[in-house]
Amino acid sequence: MKKDLKSFTRKEIILEMASLEWPPYRANQIFQWIQKGCSDFAEMTNLSKIMRETLSKNYILTSLWQVSKQTSQDGTEKYLLELPDGELIETVLMRYKHGNSLCLSSQVGCAMGCQFCASGMEGLSRNLSAGEMLDQILFVSRDIKERISHVVMMGSGEPLQNLEEVVKLLNIINDKQGLNISLRHVTVSTCGLVPQIYELAEYKLPINLAISLHAASDNIRKSMMPIAERYSIDELLEACDAYVDKTNRRITYEYALVPGINDYPDEINKLAQKLKGKLCHVNLIPVNPVDDVFPAHHHHKGYHHIVEFLEKEGISATIRRELGADIDAACGQLKRRSKADL
Numbered sequence: 001m002k003k004d005l006k007s008f009t010r011k012e013i014i015l016e017m018a019s020l021e022w023p024p025y026r027a028n029q030i031f032q033w034i035q036k037g038c039s040d041f042a043e044m045t046n047l048s049k050i051m052r053e054t055l056s057k058n059y060i061l062t063s064l065w066q067v068s069k070q071t072s073q074d075g076t077e078k079y080l081l082e083l084p085d086g087e088l089i090e091t092v093l094m095r096y097k098h099g100n101s102l103c104l105s106s107q108v109g110c111a112m113g114c115q116f117c118a119s120g121m122e123g124l125s126r127n128l129s130a131g132e133m134l135d136q137i138l139f140v141s142r143d144i145k146e147r148i149s150h151v152v153m154m155g156s157g158e159p160l161q162n163l164e165e166v167v168k169l170l171n172i173i174n175d176k177q178g179l180n181i182s183l184r185h186v187t188v189s190t191c192g193l194v195p196q197i198y199e200l201a202e203y204k205l206p207i208n209l210a211i212s213l214h215a216a217s218d219n220i221r222k223s224m225m226p227i228a229e230r231y232s233i234d235e236l237l238e239a240c241d242a243y244v245d246k247t248n249r250r251i252t253y254e255y256a257l258v259p260g261i262n263d264y265p266d267e268i269n270k271l272a273q274k275l276k277g278k279l280c281h282v283n284l285i286p287v288n289p290v291d292d293v294f295p296a297h298h299h300h301k302g303y304h305h306i307v308e309f310l311e312k313e314g315i316s317a318t319i320r321r322e323l324g325a326d327i328d329a330a331c332g333q334l335k336r337r338s339k340a341d342l
Contacts, residue, residue, distance in 0.1 A: 002060045006034055006131030009171045010178065020054065028177060030055070035178035037138040039063040062131040064089075064139050079140060083108070083132060087125055090155055091136040099149030099185075104136050106166055107157025112191045113226045114212070128157070130168040137173065151181060154189040154210070160196035167203060183207050189254065194231045197239040201246040210252040210283070211240060215262045216270035224258070237274060244279050251278070256285045257303060268306055272313040282310055282317040 005013060010031040017027040026047065033044045041047075041055040064081040067088060071077050077093040092103040110117070111124035141148050151173065153159040159166045166188065173181040187208040190197065200209070213233070215221035221228040240251050253275065257263045275282065284303055303319055310317040 002058060004062045004129060004131045005030065005055075005059045006062045006134055007129045007165075007168065009168060010175050022051070026051070031175070032177055034061065035138075035172075035175075037142045062129065062135055064132070064135045066139070066143075077140075077144075079136075079143075081136065081139065083128075089128070089132075089136070091140060092155065093140050093144065093148075094152075096150075100144070100146055101150035101152055102137055102140055102148045103152045103155050104133055105155035105157055106133060106153055106159040106162050110157050111161065112158050114191060115224050124157075127162040127165060130165045130172060133165070133169045134172055137179065148179070149181065150185040150187075152187045152189070154187070158191055158193065159188050160190045160193045160200065163196055163199060167200075167205070170205060170207065187252070191225055191227045192231055192236045193227070194235055194239045197236075197243055201243040204247055206247065206249060208252060209240075209243060209247075209249065210254055211236065212256075213253040213271075214256045214258075216267055216274050220262055220267065224256075224261070233274065237278075240280075241278070248279075250281060252281045252283050254283050254285060256287045257306075258287050263303070263306070268309060272310055272315060275315050276313055280315065282315055284317060284319045286319070 003016070005016075008016065008031075010028065013031050014024045014027040017024075017030070029046055030044065038044060039061050041052045041059075041061070044052055044055075047055075062084060064083060067080040067082050069077060069079050075095045079091050079093070081089050081091060083089060087108045089105040089108055091105060094101045094103065105128065107127050108125035109122050137148050137151065153166065170183060170186060173179045173186075174183050183206045187210050188200070189210040189212060191212045197209075212225070213221075213236075214224055215228075216233065218228060218232050221233060243249075244251060255262070255271070271282070284306060286303065307317045307319060
C-alpha cells in the first residue's frame with residue numbers, strides 16, 4: 001500500500017526521502033507543496049520529472065471531495081466531505097473578527113454516544129488519518145481563498161480516542177514551513193477520556209483543552225454521556241488539574257444547557273463548587289435540538305443569570321455565540337440528513 005505523504009510531518013518526510021538518497025531541501029520542498037494544497041505530484045514543478053514520477057509510483061496525497069455545502073445567514077459554512085473510501089465527514093467554517101476558525105472532524109462517526117450529539121447516533125466507523133484531518137483545512141482554505149488561522153477539534157468524533165494522529169496533525173499545521181498555525185490557536189475537545197488527558201499532558205503542547213462536562217452531578221452526567229459510567233466527575237477533574245500542572249493552560253469546561261435537566265440552581269451551584277479556584281473557563285452552550293432527543297433551548301437571555309452567578313463565585317463564564325443554527329449546525333446533522341436523502 002502506498003504511503004500518504006499528507007500524513008507525514010516535515011521531519012518524517014525528510015527521513016522518508018533520505019531512504020531515496022534525496023537531500024533534506026527536496027523533502028522541505030515536498031512538504032511546502034503539500035501545505036499549499038497540492039493534490040498531485042505532477043504539480044511540484046521545482047522537482048525533476050523523474051522525482052515526480054518516483055513520488056507518484058510510491059506515495060499518494062489524500063484528497064477530499066465536496067458532497068455539499070450549506071451557508072448560514074451569519075456566514076458560517078458547513079461542508080460535507082467525502083473521504084477516499086466513500087465515508088462522509090463534516091467540517092465547519094466559522095468567521096470571527098480575529099480570523100477564520102475551522103471545526104474539524106477527527107473520526108468518521110463517534111463511539112461516545114452523547115445524547116445531545118448527532119454524530120454519535122450511527123456509531124464509530126473509523127479514525128481519520130492526520131492527512132485526512134489536514135485536508136479539511138487545505139480544502140476549505142482553497143475554497144474560500146483565505147487563510148485558516150484557528151482550528152477547533154470539535155467536529156465528529158472523539159479526538160483523544162485518535163490521539164496519535166491528532167498530535168501528528170498538530171505538529172504538521174504548527175510547522176513554520178507549512179501552515180504555521182499557532183498551537184495557542186488550537187482547541188482540542190474531549191468528552192472526558194481520563195487516561196488520554198494524562199497522556200496528552202505529557203506532550204506539553206500549548207493548546208487549549210475543552211472538556212465536555214455538562215453536569216456537576218454524576219447521575220445527571222451519566223444520563224447524558226455514557227463515558228460518565230467509566231469516569232466520575234471527580235476523577236475527570238483530577239486529570240484536568242494534572243493537565244493544568246503540566247501545561248499551565250486554562251481549561252474550558254463546556255456545559256450544554258438542557259432545559260429542566262442540568263440548568264436548575266442546585267446543579268449550577270454544584271458546578272461552581274466543583275470548579276472554584278481552578279484555572280478554567282465555563283462555556284455555556286444552549287443546546288441545538290437534535291431531532292426529538294432534546295427540546296429547543298431557552299432564549300440566551302434566560303441564561304445570563306448563570307453567567308453572573310458563576311462570575312460572582314470567581315469563575316470565568318460566557319454563553320457561546322450560536323453559529324450556523326439554520327444549517328444543521330449540530331455535529332453530524334448534515335451527514336445524517338444527507339444519508340436520509342439518498
